[in-house]
Amino acid sequence: MNNEAVKVKSVREPLFHVVKRTEIVWWKAWLIRAAAIVAALVATGLLSFIVLKKSPFFVYSSIFSGIFGSSRRILMFLRSTAILLLISLAVTPAFKMRFWNTGAEGQVLVGAFASVFCMYYLGGKVPDGILIPIMFVVSLAAGAVWAGIPAVFRAKWKTNETLFTLMMNYIAIQLVLYTIKIWRPTGTGKLEALPYGNLPQIAGGDFWLSVIVAVIVTALVYVYLKYSKQGYEISVVGESENTARYIGIDVKKVIIRTLLISGALCGLAGFMLAAGIDHTVSDETVGGMGFTAILVSWLAKFDPIAMVFVSALVTFLQQGTGQLMTDCGIANSFFSDIVIGIMFFFIIGCEFFITYKLKFRKSDKKEKDK
């Protein structure tokens, strides 16, 4: 009799239901992620095929040649990866604390701006040997301040940090535009590359220094988060503010301190951009990398090592699709944004299958019968 009742009901049961996984083997999780990346690449190929009417072979070989086609392209790839990685690492301590710092774009920009500011006013007056350290310090400080302001308000009054830091981005952009127009009142509103305070080149290019800095910072952030007491405090605050208070962690202090560090690292990225690569600043200096870095950090699950791969993947797509466009004779830089967007959607979506699993009703019943 009972069984009958169950049968009648099961007709109305949904086909499957969603259950939170208690545990997933690490390799399974990475397998799902890898599958998502492959799926995204296939989708990209399909899209290129439909839009550009080129064979998949052409599409992929073109993308690959965009990175490995020449030693210069490889170096470009490494440098772009390094900068994106640097910013991703910078936002990570804040995210680990569950502080939604959407202001990396602005924090990097003020860092770059601070460097150029020093270059503009001190360049030629003090030797580069003194100027560069000053730029370094001022950039880091500027980034720290830019992140520190929202942090103070968040710590004191719980002011929504997502929106606050977001607004700070545009204040930074307007600040840069304003200053450049003071410096160059006529003309295009662009500041030419300044000859002072440029970082030394390694092996005849501005590529390797960024890579070296990124490697060092990766190691530092990894150790800081995993093995330092402050990193431990960040984890506790992020997991549960109640626990943090219970064991006597000064939550406000940790929030502000972490954001100062996060902002300073963003400032460092800005310094590398301004002093090492661009030698100037504009509202396009960061070019959305601050937002991309948020995605990179999150997709890497805040793991610095995984971040290396994710930022390489994103840069790979960006540069590769750029080459694809060139090879097709289309002057259109937007295609890579579409491709990166698709990649993000796939990876974001696949997290679901790592956290949850679909349980089909029928197998459910069988399990119980056993």
Added chain:
Amino acid sequence: MEKIENKPIAIQLKGITKTFGNVSANKDVTMDVRRGEILAVLGENGSGKTTLMNMIAGIYYPDEGQIFVNGEEAVIRSPQDAFRHGIGMIHQHFKLVDVFTAAQNIVLGVREKGRYKLKDANERVFEIAEKYGFHIDPEKKVYEMSVSEKQTVEIVKVLYRGADILILDEPTAVLTPQETEKLFDVLRRMRDDGKSIIIITHKLNEVLEISDRVAVLRKGEYVGTVETAETNELALTEMMVGKKVSLNIERTEPENSCDRLFVAHLNCRDREGVKKLDDVTFTARAGEILGIAGIAGSGQRELLEAIAGLQHLESGEITYIDPESGEEVNLRDKTPMQIRELGVRLSFVPEDRLGMGLVGNMDIVDNMMLRSYGKGKSIFLDRKDPKKLAENIIESLEVVTPGLHTPVRRLSGGNVQKVLVGREIASTPTVLMAAYPVRGLDINSSYTIYNLLTKQKENGVAVIFVGEDLDVLIELCDRILVIGSGRVAGILDGRTAKKEEIGLLMTGSRENTGAAAENEAEENLEENIPDGKGGAHE
């Protein structure tokens, strides 16, 4: 009055079984509820009362068994299905939208014909309130309401949907005695109106006062239903706990007892401005267990958090006597970090184990470090000692875990608690506070905890134990402080205290209890407060 057996059956449960993982919450429960009666569902913590009722209300779906409503089999898959059958449940945690008014909350989700007009809703709310004697302001926002007002909204919400069968989950746990009386009046009126009321509770006095029949559950199984008029506390207790079990907690005589912690005239309010502690004064002595008894939410949490440095106080003093130097140390308005820096070894097992005492997503080793990670000058963590400690605790307390690096949230409740208590004891405290340390634990784990507390007491620790099971309090504690609505209602000797006495103090407020009870409470106060006060002044 009509005999209950003759009343028609409203709900009938047949062979209801529900398991969560390996734990069976309900096993083959068969019982019925009649129209126009108040049925109390009685059982200890964890006896499956709430789970069973949740299945009637559509929160859970039974693994096996059938539910009949008014004689017909009902498939109740969601709260809406339940409403369609005229069943409504008032949960312990209210499900209300804070920024909405009472009326908005009440009409929320109701599918009515016609245009949506809040005025009409307000009127209907008034009508219902009038009929059963509620006091409700339909336009008041929920965030401005007291707990009892919120409960009223929940009840009206259910009635508004036309429920004939109301289930109330521990409705009096958060109410003052006056509010409880009012609620009972309302419930009686509803019964007389022909509705069926199911009230989940573990308070015997209330069962006897309000119900017509009592259904008893024990460990997920249905024991039986008796008519309230034909039973008494003793009989019900026996049904609830099975054969009369003597707890047999070993209580040693306090040795070398001396004052360790003075708490004097503590006052504090919560964020809404409600008074949570009202002139609380007591002394905790080294080498004894001080029990704290009271209805949930009477200020126990605030009291412990105040001592631990987590609660802002309006006024009052907290003074610690250093066991070595005998010096007095002021703990008022100190942060937990400052308290530790003063050399006060204060351990605290909070009520919310995974939300406060431990970090659920961290492994056992990292949780061991919570208290001690800051030690030493290095900027890096030392994971060696915490690892040893973790291994120790796993071994000595028999923690069942897949490994050292399993996130603690994956452990069972008892093992989580062992990890937490183990860590708190590991720092050789002089004061150990534990809030509901056996809640949700099985018998064996509970005894492990009792023994640990007793052991600490024997080591000369001043133990403060907040509990809900009066039998345990009486068998475990040397003295029992009874707290009611944030006030110290009395401090009793654990060896001579009677359950009824404590129960009376817990619920007895001076305004509405009989003169005898008041005197008794007054006497106890006089007996016990002086040594608290005296201590503070010495």
Added chain:
Amino acid sequence: MIVGFLSSAIRLSATFLYGSTGEIITEKSGHLNLGVPGIMSVGAALGCLCEYYLLKSIGTSVPFLLILLPLLVTFAGGALMGLLYSFLTVSLRANQNVTGLAMTTFGVGLAGYLINSIKAQMAIITRASKYYTTLFPFADKLGWFGEIFLSHGILVYLAIAVAIVAQIVLNKTRIGLNLRAVGENPATADAVGINVTLYRYAATCIGCGISSIGGLFCIMDYMGGNWEYILEVFGWLSIALVIFTLWRPALSILGSIIFGALYIASSYISGITFAQIELIRMLPYVVTIVVLIITSIINSRETQPPANLGLNYFREDR
């Protein structure tokens, strides 16, 4: 001068008003959608594309269609983006901030690509612009009143109408009550039988559709049919406006005019330098931060964002 200023401010305000009204509806369901810039871009690009093909096939023979069809296409484009967002956040429970930012990357890219594909002949859509910009031919005969209030195109009035309707629906109807409950406390809404998933999907799709019209308006009316890469900035300003007006569409009408005025103020102040223009353009962001700070300090329950904003709901989590 002042009349022209106000008139322009009101005209530009429609962009922000669509953007913020749509985002308010989305946020009331508990979705913090940071994809608005991308959504406005995609909507506008699709609308322009539609306009382009219309002009190529039927020319300007049926002016009415030149507005209606692009409008529908834009709305549908925005709603589709909303559908993608909802699928990821509701069905796949992805983090809302991350999804929103990815939407912005994707949307801005897609819009740029689409527009670039017709770039060469894009100029013809300016021919349709005049149908957007005027509605009442008699407006200029009514002096200052006419210029300020009646000289605008139909989409400006539609924006105000949409905001008012949104305000009424949110506060005076059962659907609005349910929607707000979903954003405030989805568990409660779920318990009383409100389909949280449906409400979140629907509110987000409709909200994104409305936001995207702001993009179309900006290009076809405000920019006179010339594509400018300005929508990303306007998208972020729309999100700022939501905070600035404390999640109230009716207040948004006023707020959007203030934002519009601040944005164009520089052109109306004599003797201003290019540099100072940039400073004035900073103001909307600054005032938004000030509002954010003040409301958080006052901490009144009535001015807070929906309590569940940014959080996904999973029934079994309870």
